[in-house]
Every structure is written in structure tokens, then in C-alpha cells.
Amino acid sequence: MRKLLLTIILIFAGSSIAQSDDTLFSHAMTMYDSEIAKYGPDFAHFDYVNPNAPKGGSIRLGGIGTFDSFHGYIPKGNAVSTGSVETLITSSADEPFTVYGLIAETFEWPDDRSWVIFNLREEARWHDGIPITADDVVWSFNTLIEKGSPGYRYYYGAVENAEKLGRHQVRFNFKEAGNRELPMIMGQLPILPKHYWADRDFSETTLDPPLGSGPYRIKEFEAGRYVIQERVEDYWGQNLAVNRGQNNFDEIRTDFFLDATSVRLALKAGDIDFRAENQSKAWAEDYNVDDVKQGLLKKEMFPHQNPTGMQGFVFNSRREIFKDPQVREALGYAFDFEWSNRTLFNGQYTRTSSFFSNSDQASSGIPIDKELAILEPYRKQLPEKLFTTEFLMPTTDGSGRPRSNLRVAGRLLEQAGWRIRDLKLVNATNGEPLKFEILLYSPAFERIVLPFISNLEQLGVEANIRLVDQTQYINRLRAKDFDMVVYTWGQSDTPGNEQRGYWGTDAADQNGSRNLAGIKDTVVDELIELLVMSNSREELNIRTRALDRVLLWGFYVIPQWHIRADRILYWDKFSRPDEALRTGVMTGRWWYNEYKAKALEGARQ
Missing domain, CATH: 3.10.105.10 (Dipeptide-binding Protein; Domain 3)
Structure with a gap:
């Protein structure tokens, strides 16, 4: 039983943790006790985004290969993302490892981290309007362990069970104490709709885009050729502090090509807007074109501090x-x-x-x-x-x-x-x-x-x-x-x-x-x-x-x-915050700049 009688509020650099004699309660969680969350419970947005970024426009991407499924949680098929699946928590990009609530609003855990409770936001909704509940969380865990890709069984191998405490409250009990990461990665569990999958076979691939809750959903596709994701206008979480200034494009289109050479040709022809280049020879030799020299097609290298594995x-x-x-x-x-x-x-x-x-x-x-x-x-x-x-x-x-x-x-x-x-x-x-x-x-x-x-x-x-x-x-x-x-x-x-x-x-x-x-x-x-x-x-x-x-x-x-840098090329019709990120390029905080787009169109003509 949770004891919340002797509550002490500890204030650390704008971040607060409520503590009873045996339970911690907060909007954020860090990996170690000596690390303090950068953003407090009432923060408005992450520092590295533009909270007033306009919504609109599109970005066109290029993928290599093909796809035959929208179901990426099983060891079958070659799946592509729908942009619809969310997790209980999300991480900030300017801290080593600190998580904040997404579907979950707050968390509770003991000093030894032998369990964790997630208190879900009552406003969280699936795209069909049905609320996200603890039943969905428990079902997602059990189904992914039983039928999902093997990685889930290893990643969550120390989890004893998932327990519904209330309509919007779920508890994960662990087989071991002292695994400080485990409560945090439990929050990374993909949350899937139990009612949607009730009459569908979870173990099979599908080209029927599954129901989700996130900022995007599939608008249009042709198997193996292209996918168009559209921004969900009434997305339940669009005003959350962790989302503000992000997910700004109305549409994200991904066309699939045979190989990287085809993607580069499509980029230079203006058929796609952005590419992260991963071949050094191509970076050095394939983009010596007038559009790059004139600054219409931007070619930039962004140093990062990411581990490169x-x-x-x-x-x-x-x-x-x-x-x-x-x-x-x-x-x-x-x-x-x-x-x-x-x-x-x-x-x-x-x-x-x-x-x-x-x-x-x-x-x-x-x-x-x-x-x-x-x-x-x-x-x-x-x-x-x-x-x-x-x-x-x-x-x-x-x-x-x-x-x-x-x-x-x-x-x-x-x-x-x-x-x-x-x-x-x-x-x-x-x-x-x-x-x-x-x-x-x-x-x-x-x-x-x-x-x-x-x-x-x-x-x-x-x-x-x-x-x-x-x-x-x-x-x-x-x-x-x-x-x-x-x-x-x-x-x-x-x-x-x-x-x-x-x-x-x-x-x-x-x-x-x-x-x-x-x-x-x-x-x-x-x-x-x-x-x-x-x-x-x-x-x-x-x-x-x-x-x-x-x-x-x-x-x-x-x-x-x-290489300790991201190498990117993009047509000059986007804007982004000036602040550099230790994690490198993050297009989720970019936005479509209508003025730049018109100027680019005129210059190219």
C-alpha cells in the first residue's frame, strides 16, 4: 500500500520530487539519485524547441528498399512506421537520460526501484476517441512478451508482471531490486489498443494501418512504394509540454527507392526534401552541383556527442x-x-x-x-x-x-x-x-x-x-x-x-x-x-x-x-531553432517556412 502521509517536497533546480517514507512521486525520473531533472513539473516546453513554430507544409523523405507491413512489433515482415504509436514516457534530448510523462502524467517508485506505478493522463485518447486505460497498458505488455519480437523478452526479462490498479493507474512489479533503469524503460513500452486487436491476429503482418494515438497516422500508401503520414488535427497530446514545438509538418511523405544512388538522384531533382548521407564518397563527390553551390540545396555537417556504438x-x-x-x-x-x-x-x-x-x-x-x-x-x-x-x-x-x-x-x-x-x-x-x-x-x-x-x-x-x-x-x-x-x-x-x-x-x-x-x-x-x-x-x-x-x-x-557528426542535405524551405543539440540533427523540431519555400521555388525556376 502506498503511504503518502508524511510527504516532503524537495525542490532541486526547478524539479520537484514528492517523497513519503517509502515512495517517490514525480513528473520526471532520472537514472541516478545524484542527477536532477532539468525541467520542473510546470515547465512549458523543452529549451531546444520553438514553442511558436507554425504548423503546416510537408517534408518528403527517401527510404531504401521496400515494406510489406505496418506492424513492426513482431519478427515477421519488413515493417514501416505509422507515426501513431506512443509510449508512457518520453526523453529529453538535452540530458543524459531523464524521462518525462507522455501518456503517463506522473510516476511512483520506491528507493530500490523494485516496482513502478504509472498514473495515466485521463485525456489520453486513441484516434477513434476511446480513452487509453490501464487495460491497454497491461495488454500491451503481456502481448509483446508473448507474441512480440524477441527483443522485448530480453529487454523486459526482469519484469514479474503488469498489474492494473485503477482505470488510469498501472503497476509493474520487478523480479529484482536495484535495476535503476528498469522503471524508466518500462515507460518506453509501446502502448497498443486492446480493443482494436481484439478481433485481429497480432502475430501476423498487416497492411491495414493499426489504430494508434500519436501525432501522425497513415493517410495514403502504396505497398512497397510510398507512405504519407498526416498530422492528426485533434491529437490529444498536442499541447503537452513534452510535445510543444514539435511534430510541425502537416504531412510526411516517404518514397522508397531501390538503392542510395536513386535516393540521391531524387534529392538533387527536388523529388525529396531531406537526406541524411551515410556514405563518405557520396558526401565528397556526389553533391558538387549548382543548387548546392548557390545554397538552394543545403549541405551541412552537424557534430554530435552521441555514442557511436x-x-x-x-x-x-x-x-x-x-x-x-x-x-x-x-x-x-x-x-x-x-x-x-x-x-x-x-x-x-x-x-x-x-x-x-x-x-x-x-x-x-x-x-x-x-x-x-x-x-x-x-x-x-x-x-x-x-x-x-x-x-x-x-x-x-x-x-x-x-x-x-x-x-x-x-x-x-x-x-x-x-x-x-x-x-x-x-x-x-x-x-x-x-x-x-x-x-x-x-x-x-x-x-x-x-x-x-x-x-x-x-x-x-x-x-x-x-x-x-x-x-x-x-x-x-x-x-x-x-x-x-x-x-x-x-x-x-x-x-x-x-x-x-x-x-x-x-x-x-x-x-x-x-x-x-x-x-x-x-x-x-x-x-x-x-x-x-x-x-x-x-x-x-x-x-x-x-x-x-x-x-x-x-x-x-x-x-x-x-564519424562524430551527422551529414545532411535539405532544400532550403525549412527553419529550425538555433540551439544545437548534443544528439545532433532532430527534424522533429523543424518547421515548414512558407516564405523560404516560395523563394526557393522562384530561384529554381
Whole structure:
């Protein structure tokens, strides 16, 4: 029973938390007690938006590939967003990790965070006018755990149950205490309408746009070709402080193209309005056109402070040839980043050397002090080098002739029991060749992979590219049906429960999980649990660095690269607030500028 008799109001920099002898009550929640919410209970809007931004106009985007569903919560199909699904909470973009109410107005939780109560806004409505209630929240949780994508079961694996306390009040009880992130990520649960799905099969894909509650809904579409989202004029939450100054476009149209080249052509022709460019060669060479030179088509780079995670060639360690970490380590010497960066990427990238790159959680040097104390009990289970040698990526002179690196690779492969016979690298015991496929769906990546394959050939390794369409690629990743794949694990400033699905043993053989490497390591499992139970940001950083080291020295990935900026192009008919965001570009706070649009039209004519 909640005890709210001895209430003390604590005021911290405009943020208030009401506390009884055993329960906290607030409009906001931070990750750690030492962190205070920036915005108080009566805040009008986030500082980084324009609260008076006009509504209207449209923005046209370009997608790559296709879609065959509007149901993105199951491990089937290739779904596209409807813009209609909301959560109980939302995060601010100018704090490390602080949540504020969206469908929920306030939250309650104990000091040990062993449960959380969400008090829903009575005005929250589905697009059909029916109120959002605790029944919807409980049903959403139970259904996503039972029938949803596997990631929900890992993300919310520590949740005991969801309990309806009243029409607009729901409580989540946890299996463990001390998991400080868990009440916050419960608020990230997609809330779906129970009454809508009552006579529909949740486990099947659908092109009938599901009912939602958010600021947009599907107005028009043609399967696989385009989607038009329209702003909901009577959206229940449009005047909430967390939404003010955002969701300003009347329409958002997304057209789907075969590949990135087609999207770039559409942008330069004026058929779409905005692109976030992710290829360095295209950024350097494809936009040297008059419209860019005249400032009609804006080309801008926005530095950010986001963690860049890990992108790399991922070994499927379930495959027999990749079970030996020494083999995985050896093959990493065949990737010549310095040559690729100079020749293919115009020098724009930095080599990734951490699973938590561009963050305070990235490891460096050798473990010392508190980090060493965490790892010491596992010394017999870990490589000795982890304790004595700094983890460094192989480097070259960028000439394209990485002979010294290939010699190191050859020695490692020989130590691992591989021999050259008839110019092929084979297993000395059974004579099987070291041969594998690299699964891709983007033709643009072939130019990056082919030099890697060429270097592998010099070791006697036979590697080939298998290029498949997007749908087949997604299905094969879900089934872990690949030898090697290029993949990116994103990270946040506050890594937590999602790490179980990335690297945990329970996720390794689960269809649809993101443990693509097939990691099954009790040390990794225990470090993840330690990380999740951190009681301060300093403790989180130290524990995450320990996990980072163990993952790196497991050689599950050949790390690739990252860039600490967003590269965008857009036609000059939009405005945005002047304040830069640590998280980079956020088009949700942009608005259509009618004066600019008319001037652009005149200039282009």
C-alpha cells in the first residue's frame, strides 16, 4: 500500500520530487539519485524547441528498399512506421537520460526501484476517441512478451508482471531490486489498443494501418512504394509540454527507392526534401552541383556527442570455422582501415576500437583500480593479455600492401592449426578449407568488402560476397543464417538492459535477437548483470568498460569505423531553432517556412 502521509517536497533546480517514507512521486525520473531533472513539473516546453513554430507544409523523405507491413512489433515482415504509436514516457534530448510523462502524467517508485506505478493522463485518447486505460497498458505488455519480437523478452526479462490498479493507474512489479533503469524503460513500452486487436491476429503482418494515438497516422500508401503520414488535427497530446514545438509538418511523405544512388538522384531533382548521407564518397563527390553551390540545396555537417556504438564485420561464432578466437583475431589483420579511409572514404572516418565508442564507457589502456577489481575474479577465464596489454587495432601505412599485418595473421592461423596446401588455407586435422560468405544487401558496400577479400586471399582464405535483397537479408539475420555480416549495435549514454539481448547467452540462439555473434560467455553474462545494477554513473562507466574489454578480447567483430557528426542535405524551405543539440540533427523540431519555400521555388525556376 502506498503511504503518502508524511510527504516532503524537495525542490532541486526547478524539479520537484514528492517523497513519503517509502515512495517517490514525480513528473520526471532520472537514472541516478545524484542527477536532477532539468525541467520542473510546470515547465512549458523543452529549451531546444520553438514553442511558436507554425504548423503546416510537408517534408518528403527517401527510404531504401521496400515494406510489406505496418506492424513492426513482431519478427515477421519488413515493417514501416505509422507515426501513431506512443509510449508512457518520453526523453529529453538535452540530458543524459531523464524521462518525462507522455501518456503517463506522473510516476511512483520506491528507493530500490523494485516496482513502478504509472498514473495515466485521463485525456489520453486513441484516434477513434476511446480513452487509453490501464487495460491497454497491461495488454500491451503481456502481448509483446508473448507474441512480440524477441527483443522485448530480453529487454523486459526482469519484469514479474503488469498489474492494473485503477482505470488510469498501472503497476509493474520487478523480479529484482536495484535495476535503476528498469522503471524508466518500462515507460518506453509501446502502448497498443486492446480493443482494436481484439478481433485481429497480432502475430501476423498487416497492411491495414493499426489504430494508434500519436501525432501522425497513415493517410495514403502504396505497398512497397510510398507512405504519407498526416498530422492528426485533434491529437490529444498536442499541447503537452513534452510535445510543444514539435511534430510541425502537416504531412510526411516517404518514397522508397531501390538503392542510395536513386535516393540521391531524387534529392538533387527536388523529388525529396531531406537526406541524411551515410556514405563518405557520396558526401565528397556526389553533391558538387549548382543548387548546392548557390545554397538552394543545403549541405551541412552537424557534430554530435552521441555514442557511436560498434559497426563491424561480425563473425557468426556458431560456425565451426569461427569458434576459435585466435582465428577471428587473425582475420582482423586482413582489414586495412587506413587504406580504405584514405582511398574510399576521403579520410572522413575514425577507426572504432570500442563497443561503446565516442562515450565515457569506452575502455582504454589496461584495467586498473576499480575496473581491475571487477575483472580480477575472472582472470582464469579471460586472456592474460586483457590484463597486461592495451587493446589496439591493427594499423597499416595506408599503401594498400599490409604485408606485416598479413604475416602476423599467418602466424596466428598456424598456431590455431591451419596450414597452406595448394595455395589454400586448410585445417591441419581434417583438411577442410577456411572458406566463408559475407552477407550483404547493399551493393554500395561491395567496394569496401572486395579489398578485404583480396587481402584474405593472400592468406589462402576463400571469402565471397553473397548479395541478397532486403527482405531475404532481414530474414537471414533473424535466423542467424550467415557466416559473416556487417552490422551496427547502437549505444546510448546509459547502457543497460538492452545489453542482455546484444551479448547475453540466453539471446544467442533466439530467432530475431541481436546477439548475431552467438556470444555464450558466463563472464559476459555476469558483467552485464553487474552493469545493469549500477548505482551511479561513475559505477556504470567503470562496469561498462570492463564489459567492453571482455567483448573486444573475444574478437567477435572486426571493428570498422565511425564519424562524430551527422551529414545532411535539405532544400532550403525549412527553419529550425538555433540551439544545437548534443544528439545532433532532430527534424522533429523543424518547421515548414512558407516564405523560404516560395523563394526557393522562384530561384529554381
